[in-house]
Amino acid sequence: MKCTVAELIFDYLEQQGIDHIFGVPGLVLEPFLAACRKKGTITPILAKHEEGAAFMADGYARVKGLPGVCFATSGPGVTNLISGVAGASLDGIPLLVFSGQIPTFTNRKGTLQDSTGVGIDSVKIFETICKSSMVLSSPHAAEYDLRSSYIHAMTGRKGPVHLSLPKDILMETIEISIIEEPFTPPVAEYFDRKRVIEATRELCIAEKPAMLVGSGAVASGASQEIVELAEMFRIPVATTPKAKGAFPEDHPLALGVLGLGGSPLAECYIKSSEIDVLLVVGSSLNQISTFSWDPAILPSKTLININIDPTIININYTADIPLIGDAQTVISEISFRALRYLDEQEEMIEKRYADFQREKQHQNMVVDPEKMMSDQVPIKPQRLIFDLQNGLPKDAILFSDVGSHLLWALHYLKMTRPGQFIAPFGLLTMGFGTAAPIGGKLAAPDRPVVAIVGDGCFGMNGMEIATAVNYNLPIVWIVMNNSMLGLIHAFQSLSLGEDTILTRFRRIDFAKLAGSLGAVGITITEPGELARLLPEAIASGKPTVFDCLIDPDEKPPITSFATGARDYAARTLH
Structure with a gap:
């Protein structure tokens, strides 16, 4: 076929099931x-800015489970993509990033927007933030x-x-051979049988075990298996x-x-010094989940860590039992082998559960729960999150931008489904929450898509609302x-008081802006x-x-x- x-x-993208791409032409x-x-089977979405296009592709990939595709012209189109692509890289989100390039017969002649190395070198730029980068x-x-x-x-x-x-x-x-079946990634079902047996025994005979579930568990589809093991x-x-x-x-x-933004119950329980076995599933145990690598996270006896990536399994805490492999496969194997311990541990299991329920009565999952019911004006952010919870459909996908609103949502919202809450934790890039939901909605047209953003974030990529309008996408x-830039203001206020630097600005009427x-x-x-609304x-x-x-x-x-960041600095520098 020629x-x-x-x-x-586009033949190849269509065969893989991709139906939308995002970018700005050149x-x-x-x-x-x-x-x-000419092909007519894939819809191109015109973004207002290339960074927004990368965020849209990221949102599409997270919801669809296929690579998001973004494109940009050479020169500034390339550089505008960088933040969005870098964030996807740190979060492990698959993207196909296509950048235009000048014709090869004009290479290195000072052509407009040359990205071959005379102007900028697009391949080298993306090498540092992509799994691979090459020129056709x-x-x-x-x-x-x-x-x-x-x-x-x-x-x-x-x-x-x-x-x-x-x-x-x-x-x-060219003459090509058409692939008739889409590519299906091979499932990493390998595991170390000896270590799984050892980990199962340690977990099952533990007096006070706990589990910490990371995003790798979501990527592997292991959530249901984790629930079953926890309940067992x-x-x-x-x-x-x-x-x-x-x-x-x-x-x-x-x-x-x-x-970050987490539950007092989780912090008190995991850091209590009473946990003897901690099973970590699909987490690198980075700063935002460990209070800056707090030693109190470590269990008194055994740390078991499951991760598909052997390069990060011991990068922050050394596991006593490292289990390299797919989380769903390893958890399923642990559950299977744990069955033999059920009868002999029944009494301890029930005692553990009763003790935990008593602990929950003395430690709330949120601080200031009374503010969730406040009728004060201006609205307490805690109350706004409570209202969001009450108005949000159970099948909704919620995107969050980065700022104080992310912490309010992490703390006060209750999410019940894997992949239902989406935020760019890898690079913590502001502006994500206005653009990424567009890709998410195109990937899941039958599900409600809602985004929570800050006023500072909206100021960065808010023009992408016009993109949603252009394509009739009912996103909220x-x-x-x-x-103000609420999160920066809050951190600065810890050392500067209320005399913060570059955190406040005049109020923007976002309702009028949206209407325009x-x-x-x-x-x-x-x-x-x-x-209600x-x-x-x-x-x-x-x-x-x-x-x-x-x-x-x-x-x-x-x-x-x-406090964790301060304590880490003290431990490291003194």
Whole structure:
């Protein structure tokens, strides 16, 4: 079969099940976009900025389970993609990043927006933040390069790959062999049988075990297996911030989130010095989930760590029993082998559960729970999250941007499904929450998609609301408006008091701004309004922005995280 290299790309993407791509055009991308229009099976989405396009591709990938595809022209198009692609890389999100390139016959001649090394070198730029980065240097190798890039993105720890597309190579006609079946990543079902047996015994005879579930468990689809193991042996379970919802937060064994914005119950229980065995599933145990690597996280006897990536399994804490492999496979094997311990441990299991329920009566999962019911105006952020909880459909996908609103959501929301709560924890990039839900909605058109963002975040990528309007995407954005960069303000106030630096600005009327972009804009000033109006906004089928005026004097729950960072500095520097 004969086709151009550009047409080959879209044939391949279509075969993999990809139906939307995101970007901003440029002159060198003309053959690429012409092939997209000619094929007619994949819809290109025009973003307002390339960073927004990368975020949209990221949101699409997280919800769809396939690589998100973003594209940009050479030069500034490349550099504008960087933050979005870097965030996806740190979060292990598969992206196919296509950047346009000048024709090969004009290389190194000072051509406009040259990205071959005379201007900038797009391949080298992306090498540092992608699993692979290459230029399509030959039409004859294009099919191989495309396939290998896709496989690389989707195997092992997933992540972005980059292909630079010279304009003349895209236009070349080639003979190709069409793949009839989409690529299915091989399942990493391996495990170390001897260590699994050892880990199972340690877990089952433990007097006070606990589990910490990370995002790797979500990626492997291990959430149900974790629930079953926890219920079998009555093991309390915390999640990392990134894995919020991987273990249902309304479950009797739930501790909530451990770490940044997390649950006092999880912190007190895991750091109690009474935990003898801690089973960690799919977490690198990084700063945001360990209060800056607090030694109190370590159990008194055995740390068991399951991770598919052998390079990070011992990077922050040394596991007594490291289990390299797929989380779902390893947890299933542990559960199978644990059955033989059930009868002999029955009395201890029931005692453990009774003790845990008594502990929960003395330690809340949130601080200041009374503020969730406050009728004060301006609205307490705790109350706004309570109203969000009451108005949010159970099947909704909730995106969060980065700022104090992320901590409010981590702390006060209860998530019950894996993958239901999405935020860019790897790079903590502001602006994600206005753009990424667009990709998420296109990946799951039948599910409600809601985003919670800060006023500072909205100022960065808020123009992407016009993108949702342009494509009739009924997404709801909830802006927590306190006229400041709330998280930076909160951290600065710990050392500077209220005399903070560059954290405040004049109030922006986001409802009016949304209206000017073609969306519905609604100002929320009273407690209870959001809970009542959110279901109506979702049912309306229109892009909607809620401008929620919240109390600027409320500080997000950062005390434990800030204390951990201070203590780590003291341990390290003195």
